[in-house]
Amino acid sequence: MLARVALLGEIDARTFAVLDDRYGVLRMPPACDGIHRGLAACQVLVTNGVEGVTESELDRLPALKLIASLGSSADTVALDACRARGIQVTNTPGVLAEDVADLALGLLIAAVRRICVGHDFVRSGQWSNRRMPLTGSLRGARVGILGLGRIGSALARRCVACEMEVSYHGRNRKADANYRFWPDLLSMADACTILIACCPGGESTHGLISREVLSALGPQGTFVNVARGNIVDEQAMIELLETGRLGAAALDVFENEPHVPEALTALDNVVLQPHQGSATASARHAMSNQLIENVDAFFANRRLLTPVTDDFEGD
Amino acid sequence: MLARVALLGEIDARTFAVLDDRYGVLRMPPACDGIHRGLAACQVLVTNGVEGVTESELDRLPALKLIASLGSSADTVALDACRARGIQVTNTPGVLAEDVADLALGLLIAAVRRICVGHDFVRSGQWSNRRMPLTGSLRGARVGILGLGRIGSALARRCVACEMEVSYHGRNRKADANYRFWPDLLSMADACTILIACCPGGESTHGLISREVLSALGPQGTFVNVARGNIVDEQAMIELLETGRLGAAALDVFENEPHVPEALTALDNVVLQPHQGSATASARHAMSNQLIENVDAFFANRRLLTPVTDDFEGD
Structure with missing residues (x-):
């Protein structure tokens, strides 16, 4: 069978098996191997959302009609080029929002209450000799959420249950959200001690969390990132954390992951x-x-379930 | 000035200074030093809630009228003996409930999402070579709360925000609680995958979390303890964790703290x-x-703010 689906990057074995069984899957060969005839038949490209889909990748897939990306953000896909070529893009929003929000809250509590420090304190036997210092608390904390999409909304609900005061920043005010909206990110950071980033990556958010924004959180401030590494000025963040001008950070994403700067791994905050x-x-x-x-909907000429929209708030 | 307040164990410098300034504080001398005349004048005993106040301690304080204990649980105080002697006991409930509930939720998320494992995974450089395995999730989790007092209620609210199904066990059904009540702890553990202990310590809860209860949570189950170490059969818990019959545990308290069994520090679940x-x-x-x-209320003959009640649900 001629493969009708091309694959860029790694996906889990089960997804691969199902798609291969139904449509035939061809792993994208390296570009340097020259023209691969099999790619001409592929109308669908499946990607894990980590590898970028560039214009030159699109050039190799003349029949491409759909890019199906795993994950909440398709920011690694050249969306403008896809639009120009009439290629549709889908992601997998919604189904992961609650899990991401759980982790964001867990990371926030871990940072403020120093859970990993306490864990090491016990495991290394230090508790036999002394008490661990008192920590910060979430009491009275004002938290600013960057990107009140599905993840941000799920997180906001959790923060309210923890009696935090929630506000948010995004491109637009959300009509159905009962939290304070800040049209300006820096002003929000100034008014908050906690900033949690849940926005998508891509051009519109690149470098959004600047040195100024992080400094505004201050020595008692905590920054949590479950969005994308490149929305932050990572070098500035490291300097502020090293010098105590930013209190703490909890980071699930990095600029060049899986590479994590050694300076970050050395910090205990x-x-x-x-x-x-x-x-x-x-x-x-x-x-x-x-x-x-x-993918099934595409091949059956049905309406796609989750086409990517250009929403700053993201999933 | 003759000290009017005796002190058992360590308290923070500020509390000591305030009380010493107002009433004079005498640290309890070791019992082996014999009769200490200063104790005869002490009507108040202040304790940190960790050191136990036994009957023989009471014998050394003939004028004692009040024991003021720091913390939510006065389970280390010989309450029956106090009652018999007309000694009142106060604790400090309420003001710590939200912080304890934060930590309980943070520990639960840390255990299920393996936050400390992930933290070490990044710091040790393993992420450069491979991906961390997928983890469990809170989605669809049924959580049983042992002790729906102030801490348990604050925690229940957080669990609902995380879309968990909440039920509870305690001595009595709470009229104002909209969660399922289980009159039997083992039945609740059977129906849940997560058990969080928030009850007070003392005789009524000693060993309540038995091998059977922990086994009922099962290989996918998680046990969180922010109550007291002696409510659990610690040895059984360790065996179940070592053999995978209990999935994970997150523990803030231990039977002989600050001593923590080496077997626990060796486990990565x-x-x-x-x-x-x-x-x-x-x-x-x-x-x-x-x-x-x-203490001020006592010396001014005013009504005590937070006398200890014999409430199984605890703070």
């Missing part, structure tokens, strides 16, 4: 995760199902 | 904390204020 936001068995299964359903 | 439940600067300050206000 930082909690680090290997991009685990949606990395639960149940979320990944649901994401896989949603991707397969989009 | 366990998150450990050095009794940090209320160990935030803000909670400890509020607890200190509440203790001082109780």
